[in-house]
Structures are given as C-alpha cells and as structure tokens.
Amino acid sequence: MRSTNPSFMNGVPELLVLRLLRNGEMYGYQIVQAIREETGEVVSLGEGVVYPVLHALERGGAISSRRRAVNGRSRIYYSLSPKGASRLTELTALWSRVTGAVQQVLTGDGHAGLV
Amino acid sequence: MRSTNPSFMNGVPELLVLRLLRNGEMYGYQIVQAIREETGEVVSLGEGVVYPVLHALERGGAISSRRRAVNGRSRIYYSLSPKGASRLTELTALWSRVTGAVQQVLTGDGHAGLV
C-alpha cells in the first residue's frame, strides 16, 4: 500500500518535473524540495522517484543536462528541450481533460444523458 | 504503454465506481457504460478493470451485492455500504487535495515561497 502519498498519482511526477523545468534549469535535489514546497506537502516525491524520472526524460530527449559545480558541490542541472516543452503541453492538456471528466462524474446527478 | 486511456488514472476507477453507486444500485456492465457516457469517452474503463474493482470493494465491505433477474437476465447489483460511503468521502477529499496541489504547481510562477 502507498502510505506516504495519496493515489491518483499516475504520470504526475513527470508532469510536475517538466512544469518546474519550464521556469528554468534545476537540479534533482532541488526539484524534490520544490515539489514538496509548492504543493504544501500534499505531494511529496522521494528522490527515488524523481531521479529515475529525470533519467527517463533525458533518455527520451525531453530534457538535457549539464554538470555544474556550485560552492564546491557538483550538481546536475536539467533544462527543458523543445521536445520536452511540447510534451509538457500535451500532458497538461491531458491532465485537464482527465480531471475535468472525473469532476463531471463527481458532481453528476446520475442522469447522465441530459441531451 | 497505455494507449486507450490517458494516465493520471491511479485510484480513479475506485473513486468513480463508488461515486456512481451513491446514486443507487448498479450492476457491473452498467457501470462500465455509465463511466464512458458521463465522461464523454474521456475515461473508458474496460470490464477487466471494473469487475476486479467491484470484487475488491466487496471484499473490503465497501459495497454489497445481490443477484437479481431482469428480463430473464441475471445481473449482480451492487450498492454502497456505510463503509463505502465514508470511503467515498475520503477519496473525494483526497482527489481534491491532490488535483489542487498539482494545479498549484501548474499555475505557479516558480517563486514558490511568497510567504
């Protein structure tokens, strides 16, 4: 069972990562924390989730990375590629459609076909 | 890969089934079609998804079933138990929280902590 995070999370990590990178390059550890902060702890993805997502996105050409040393620390910064940007657009639209459709059932009165 | 349905669907089948049953008893086949219709085909769960969900919900005491013959056909009608009703309340709240949190990131400006 999933205890730390609620369900309904399929595809959400990918969506959130892409969205965050749209604002400029970020590194993995930073993304992990940004998700926690920006969602008010509602969504809290572990590093074990975020890093594999980053690697998969890079393999797919949606993001690219460059190593940078900051304060003697080595970080891997990721930035959105054009491909990643269009993937983000796509996923965002999908997200709207699905949540909208679910919402429709949740607020429905059960008469379904009101023509 | 998921071709027929978009992602973001984790826990959604359970939520939708519970919600539909809140309006009165239904049988499996009917639920499958109701989901298709009420979501405008955006969400289209196969019987291979819905039946296992129904069985799991019944095992968990969230719904109960009774066999009924209609027009010479044998149908298994499911209805929401009090336990299922509170589960629905719970899941609905969760759904709101998660989608709200994601939405916050999607519409965020990247400054995160505006105190």
Next chain:
DNA sequence: TGTCATACCTAGAACCTAGAGGTATAACAC
C-alpha cells in the same frame, strides 16, 4: 571527529491498469 544537510544513485517490491481472452444468454435477422 561526528553529525547533519546536501547531492547523487540503484534495486526490489508493491501496486494498478490495459488488454486479451473465456463463458453464457437473449434478441434479432436470414
């Protein structure tokens, strides 16, 4: 020297869903 926060990573288990397939009956057309 020890601990904490930073920063990266992988591997295994757990979970859920999609899709294909299987059975059986009623209704309708031919």
Next chain:
DNA sequence: GTGTTATACCTCTAGGTTCTAGGTATGACA
C-alpha cells in the same frame, strides 16, 4: 434453425509506475 450482435459475467498476464529502502560522497558546523 443458424449466425450475429448485445448483454452480462469473469480471470489472467503483461506492462508500467511508483514507493521504500538502501548506498555513496562532500561540505558545514559543533
């Protein structure tokens, strides 16, 4: 009467994603 479609139930397997738990290494600070 035979074939096809719609109804109505069901199971199983593969595939994908995410969670948890680990592991490594450095800088800062006590």
